[in-house]
Amino acid sequence: MAILFCSSLDPAGRWREALARELPHLETRIYPDIGDPGTIDYALVWAPPPGLLAALPRLKLIASIGAGVDHILADPSVPRHVPIVRLVDPATTRLMSEYVLAQTLRLHRQDLLYEAQQRAGIWQWHEQPDPAERRVGILGLGRLGTDAATRLKANGFDIAGWSRTGKTLDGIACFSGGEGFDALLRRSDILICLLPLTAATENILDRRAFDHLPRGASVVNVARGRHLVDADLLEALDSGQLAYAILDVFREEPLPPDHPFWRHSRIVVTPHVAGAAEVRTAAPIIADAIRRAEAGLPLRDVVDPERGY
Numbered sequence: 331m332a333i334l335f336c337s338s339l340d341p342a343g344r345w346r347e348a349l350a351r352e353l354p355h356l357e358t359r360i361y362p363d364i365g366d367p368g369t370i371d372y373a374l375v376w377a378p379p380p381g382l383l384a385a386l387p388r389l390k391l392i393a394s395i396g397a398g399v400d401h402i403l404a405d406p407s408v409p410r411h412v413p414i415v416r417l418v419d420p421a422t423t424r425l426m427s428e429y430v431l432a433q434t435l436r437l438h439r440q441d442l443l444y445e446a447q448q449r450a451g452i453w454q455w456h457e458q459p460d461p462a463e464r465r466v467g468i469l470g471l472g473r474l475g476t477d478a479a480t481r482l483k484a485n486g487f488d489i490a491g492w493s494r495t496g497k498t499l500d501g502i503a504c505f506s507g508g509e510g511f512d513a514l515l516r517r518s519d520i521l522i523c524l525l526p527l528t529a530a531t532e533n534i535l536d537r538r539a540f541d542h543l544p545r546g547a548s549v550v551n552v553a554r555g556r557h558l559v560d561a562d563l564l565e566a567l568d569s570g571q572l573a574y575a576i577l578d579v580f581r582e583e584p585l586p587p588d589h590p591f592w593r594h595s596r597i598v599v600t601p602h603v604a605g606a607a608e609v610r611t612a613a614p615i616i617a618d619a620i621r622r623a624e625a626g627l628p629l630r631d632v633v634d635p636e637r638g639y
């Protein structure tokens with residue numbers, strides 16, 4: 331019995347060591363050295379090449395090295411009878427909430443404006459609103475969105491969130507559905523995207539969405555690059571409809587050197603670091619999923635392929 335590890339982003343050697351410690355009875359094979367495909371029971375993947383998972387006849391479990399599974403479901407040949415679990419790691423949640431809180435505070439405290447003023451040698455004071463006057467809207471109230479909302483709320487911000495199904499969260503205005511989307515946008519000075527990438531959410535950060543935000547709002551995208559229509563963002567920034575965009579994820583990663591986002595004075599680029607998976611904390615969670623699959627126990631954090639997350 332073997333685990334197939336396939337990711338061009340994650341440290342294969344460290345994963346192999348960690349899995350050997352957790353699951354010494356299983357061999358870990360690192361793509362492309364997969365050996366006999368008929369002896370692979372489990373696959374641990376990030377963006378596997380199309381057709382790879384379908385070519386493993388004994389596959390019992392697919393585990394995503396990340397909270398999202400769009401990089402797996404993008405391959406239509408992925409066998410539908412094999413359960414897919416995603417990585418739900420409290421360490422990732424903490425990292426993500428730290429990032430969201432840090433960037434929200436940065437926008438709230440007008441840091442990007444003061445940084446621009448420093449570059450131009452301008453000593454100028456701007457009125458500083460109270461956090462309670464700063465309306466933050468979070469798209470996606472799942473594991474990450476809910477934690478970020480709670481942390482922002484604890485810092486005094488006026489928080490609202492949007493999800494597919496209706497929710498009740500203490501002290502957070504909850505919206506859902508198409509009308510709820512527009513209502514959330516209208517009351518978001520800072521809009522944070524923490525949605526999974528699905529057919530329903532692709533290109534959701536487009537001109538229409540930006541036009542519904544209050545003039546001078548800012549956008550933080552920490553979900554996936556394909557939520558954002560790049561050209562619409564540039565247009566909204568250049569027209570003044572949006573003040574700033576803080577982006578951790580991009581349609582193409584690494585962001586190509588000639589992409590206009592790199593040099594835009596009101597865009598902040600970070601290299602997909604908001605909530606990156608750590609082998610140390612993630613390996614025991616993946617190992618637990620494999621042990622559960624081996625023992626025939628109910629799996630945790632199973633993805634619904636029809637829903638797309």
Ligand SMILES: NC(=O)c1ccc[n+]([C@@H]2O[C@H](COP(=O)([O-])OP(=O)(O)OC[C@H]3O[C@@H](n4cnc5c(N)ncnc54)[C@H](OP(=O)(O)O)[C@@H]3O)[C@@H](O)[C@H]2O)c1
Pocket residue numbers: 396397398399422426469470471472473474475492493494495496507524525526527528530531552553554578579602603604605606639
């Ligand atoms: N930048 C990074 O480093 C990084 C790290 C980790 C994750 N991520 C991204 O963050 C995403 C969210 O992760 P998570 O663990 O919070 O996911 P999750 O627990 O599955 O939560 C997803 C949330 O989005 C909502 N949603 C899904 N489709 C929707 C739709 N069509 N309309 C409205 N709401 C919708 C869900 O609504 P319901 O509650 O009604 O189901 C849920 O509240 C991941 O999919 C991944 O792409 C990025």
